[in-house]
Amino acid sequence: MPSVRAIHVLAACALATATSACAVTSQQRMAEFDRTPREIRTGAASSVVAPVERDVSREEVAAAVRTILDQSQICMPWPGVWLNEAASRATYVVRADLMARDWGENVAQQGEQRMDQFVDMGFLSKRERPDIGQRVHEYTLTSLGRQYLQGSPYGGDRPVFCAPSQRQLLEVTRIEFGQFPCGTVRAYFTYSSQDWPVWARTDAARTRIEGDVGSIGAVENGSVSLGRQWYSQAALPNGVINGSLQSICYNAQAQRVTGDDLDLHAQSAVSVSGS
Secondary structure (H helix, E strand, C coil), rough: CCCHHHHHHHHHHHHHHHHHHHHHHHHHHHHHHHHHHHHHHHCCCCCCEECCCCCCCCHHHHHHHHHHHHHHHHHHHCCCCCCCCCCCCCCCEEEEEHHHHHHHHHHHHHHHHHHHHHHHHCCCCEEEECCCCCCEEEEEECCCHHHHHHHHCCCCCCCEEEEEEEEEEEEEEEEEEEECCCEEEEEEEEEEEECCCCCCCCCCHHHHHHHCCCCCCCEEEEEEEEEEEEECCCCCCCCCCEEEEEEEEECCCCEEECCCCCCCCCCCCCCCCCC
């Protein structure tokens, strides 16, 4: 059983550790507060993109680029097809017979081939519908298809499947400071597609996306510009770290964010002193 003196020593050590931890936490919070733009602190804005500090670490830049690459997609638009009304919004009855009659056989065949590629990728299932007519097929979204589909063939934005590209960051080769389209830091980097995306399972599917993927295993060059994105606590999106580096392209005239400026075909940029 520990002595009374030993208990006092342990208690003192625990108090010192807790006090030190609190001090570190307070310092971190104060540092973040000092970096937060005044518009956020005062409540004048819910979101602000601030310049990136000149002493930003290469590790933080690399982490941001890796996240952007992880989120990059390969998008494949649907062909123009003749649709019958279906029982649900997840089902599409394609009339290749009417496409051939009104648009020509080449258009009908191309439409069938491209829809079948989506079946090969696991985005759609397919079954014949002879009760409606010859060359009539019913395509239904799979769970992957529901996840990757953007837009709708029934109106609005054109339907597109956008699936993960699975590109991998190799190295950030250079960092430049200045005024760029989507931030104040431009990162040049190398990346590679080490294998085909898991959803590109057939030769036909791989042929369709080879222009986006490039040569498997080859080293490619890319670039992206970054700013530091801040939010008020009420506007902070789930899973987003406040003050993290993001590529944010803002159209001031339209007053809206238009995406990022990720360039996957940039010229090579090697490291230089001070970059």
